[in-house]
Amino acid sequence: MRDSHGSRPGSHSGVRFELLGPLRALRDGVAIPLGPPKQRAVLAVLLLQESRPMSYDGLVEAVWGGSPPVHVRNLVQKYVSGLRRALGDGPGLEWTGNGYRLNGADIDDLRERRRLIDEAMAARDAGDLRRAGELVASAEELWRGEFAEGLQTPYLAAERLRWAEKRLTVLEARLAGEIDLGRSFEYVHELVRLVAAHPLRERLVELLMLALYRTGRGVDALMAYEELRQRLAEALGADPGPALRSLHARILRQDPGLMAPSPVPVG
Incomplete structure (x- = not known):
């Protein structure tokens, strides 16, 4: 069920994360302040790892590319601490010895989109083009802008291009279905x-x-x-x-x- 803000509750720790547009973290429908852009980028990159640890070097490369600032280690520690404070008792951000890992967090709008697209494909394969189109339209409504909009990092820029292509491919399939109808x-x-x-x-x-x-x-x-x-x-x-x-x-x-x-x- 959607809350009064049009979002479903987060599936873990009471926090809902969204990346189909600007990064959002919602607790009980209220946006959590996530700090400056690079701190938000660290969170977005870790969310995309789906609870897998990410090495320190990998995180630096993902957020700053091949030319990180001189004091990048201090910045990483600062942003990780800032995210821990922002998320509070929600998802856990920990150092595993092999890297940073964000536990108890899903990208909820992305998970919902995948479910809707899977259901649409099943409906299409069953010959129910009308239902398939409705499901794809519902998936499209989850988008609030570009993927991770506004966060400028090498990793997220590549993800943004990949998701723009996926979104356009789904749109083409929906339009083909409407024409067939x-x-x-x-x-x-x-x-x-x-x-x-x-x-x-x-x-x-x-x-x-x-x-x-x-x-x-x-x-x-x-x-x-x-x-x-x-x-x-x-x-x-x-x-x-x-x-x-x-x-x-x-x-x-x-x-x-x-x-x-x-x-x-x-x-």
């Missing part, structure tokens, strides 16, 4: 916006072409292909991939198999 018209504008934001992403153009074709805009679908072909040639010296070329050919010959099923009634 006969909802092409409702999603054309969203796909146009996404293609503008990710102009070299072929899957998005493929979905846009299909949505345009199924709404009677075959010429616009062919133009979307040609525009991508030109962008790829200029940026990469490459042609569109096999899936996109195949769709282009099918649109040119007006393949009846491209037509959508009857639209699903809303509500």
Whole structure:
């Protein structure tokens, strides 16, 4: 059950941690002050280890990269102490002899997202595209911004890129499901916006072409292909991939198999 702030209680120690956006730690729905950005970054990195110890050198590399400040050891000790005070009787942050380990802490919004995506995949495999779309939409609602937004460290920057890709892949799957349900018209504008934001992403153009074709805009679908072909040639010296070329050919010959099923009634 969600609390009055829209969040579920944390599964360990009464503290809920969230990383699908700016890092948050909530106790009884109230945000815990987590200190300066680098201290918050130490917490985010340790949370991502999922209770595995992280060596001192590994933590320094993750937070500061290859050029840490001269007094980095003092900083690590300061931030660890600060986090222990902030978390109080909640999750335990300890030195194991092999590294720092954060016990009794989950990334709760990430765990919930994984559950929703797993349920969506099961619903899709069972042929329930409507339910799959609803579950993916619920997973998308958990995002409050970029992954670990605002924390600038080498490790978290790489994680942010990885999660941006995962998020976009899930979004593509949801849009494909909506189009298969006969909802092409409702999603054309969203796909146009996404293609503008990710102009070299072929899957998005493929979905846009299909949505345009199924709404009677075959010429616009062919133009979307040609525009991508030109962008790829200029940026990469490459042609569109096999899936996109195949769709282009099918649109040119007006393949009846491209037509959508009857639209699903809303509500």
